[in-house]
Amino acid sequence: MAVDLPFEKPLVELRVKIDELKRFTEEKGIDMSEEVATLEAKAKTLAEAIYRDLTPWQKVQIARHPDRPTTLDYIKGIFDDFIEMHGDRSFRDDPAIVGGIARLGDLAVTVVGTQKGRDTKENIYRNFGMAHPEGYRKSLRLMKQAEKFDRPVITFIDTAGAYPGTGAEERGQGEAIAKNLIEMAALEVPVLCIVTGEGGSGGALGLGVGNRVMMLEHAWYSVIAPESAAAILWKDATQAQRAADSMCITAQDLLRLGIIDTIIPEPFGGAQREPATMIARVKEHITATLEELMPLSKQQLLSERYVKFRQMGVFYEQEVEILQD
Numbered sequence: 001m002a003v004d005l006p007f008e009k010p011l012v013e014l015r016v017k018i019d020e021l022k023r024f025t026e027e028k029g030i031d032m033s034e035e036v037a038t039l040e041a042k043a044k045t046l047a048e049a050i051y052r053d054l055t056p057w058q059k060v061q062i063a064r065h066p067d068r069p070t071t072l073d074y075i076k077g078i079f080d081d082f083i084e085m086h087g088d089r090s091f092r093d094d095p096a097i098v099g100g101i102a103r104l105g106d107l108a109v110t111v112v113g114t115q116k117g118r119d120t121k122e123n124i125y126r127n128f129g130m131a132h133p134e135g136y137r138k139s140l141r142l143m144k145q146a147e148k149f150d151r152p153v154i155t156f157i158d159t160a161g162a163y164p165g166t167g168a169e170e171r172g173q174g175e176a177i178a179k180n181l182i183e184m185a186a187l188e189v190p191v192l193c194i195v196t197g198e199g200g201s202g203g204a205l206g207l208g209v210g211n212r213v214m215m216l217e218h219a220w221y222s223v224i225a226p227e228s229a230a231a232i233l234w235k236d237a238t239q240a241q242r243a244a245d246s247m248c249i250t251a252q253d254l255l256r257l258g259i260i261d262t263i264i265p266e267p268f269g270g271a272q273r274e275p276a277t278m279i280a281r282v283k284e285h286i287t288a289t290l291e292e293l294m295p296l297s298k299q300q301l302l303s304e305r306y307v308k309f310r311q312m313g314v315f316y317e318q319e320v321e322i323l324q325d
Contacts, residue, residue: 005061011050014043033233051269052217056250057241060226062218063197067272069279071098071113074196077279078286079104079111085142087134091171096127096134096163097207099142101151104287107294110146112139112207113156116197129198130163133176136206140180143187152190152290154208160202160225177206184209184273190293190301192286194264195219195251196271211290211305213259216278217249217266221259222249259312262289 079102099112117123199221230239266305267274
């Protein structure tokens, strides 16, 4: 069953009316084609108006839509011969992060990503895509294996953040993420990171240090979720929309700020409307980007990645002359 977002309500109501008129035509045999055509034209205009000028908070809602393709959907649609690997060789397997080896055409690759569920049962199993430290240690194990066998690394990011529970903290959540950042920065193979939905805090950054960082058009990526930011700034999590509007968390903001390299366009209305189209577009971008990165030497890959991340957050001071009366 399709899930409609709050801001889509006027459009949904209009489509319900169109469906009612079509049913009335079928049941009563009365020609309502002109009325249907008028309403469909109105619905098209309304949809264009809604999706043309989405606010940051509306993009957050789209990014969280339960029907958006997951990491496993992308793996299934993009790669061949995927073999999933489990465990961090230290504590346990974390289902919130999936990864393994696969083929992209004739190229062997390592794929890692956060995985959400489709329903309540699966979300509980996947911990809603919020990884424990063993998830990040598993991902690092796979990335170091990729480096050993000279395979490029591709990561998919869709998480509200790393799991903040007591057990995760006891097992070194912060250390696990920090080690991923250090080690990913030094991997001697091409690293490509794609934010497909939510890019929340260190939970996202733990898979986000790459030569190229891409985002889907309606994804978000930030040091903190809007609700958490609102709870800190205004002591009121219901002010999330206000926070989102001021945090520069959209793909468009982050491209302008130099945090990401590419925006991957989504189908009209979002990736959840046409998952197959979205997966095909992501595959095109992965293929084209790897063609750019594969010829680079190890030193070039490291230098490029170093410069890319060192340039983030650079600011300039300008002296201003103060006029006195």
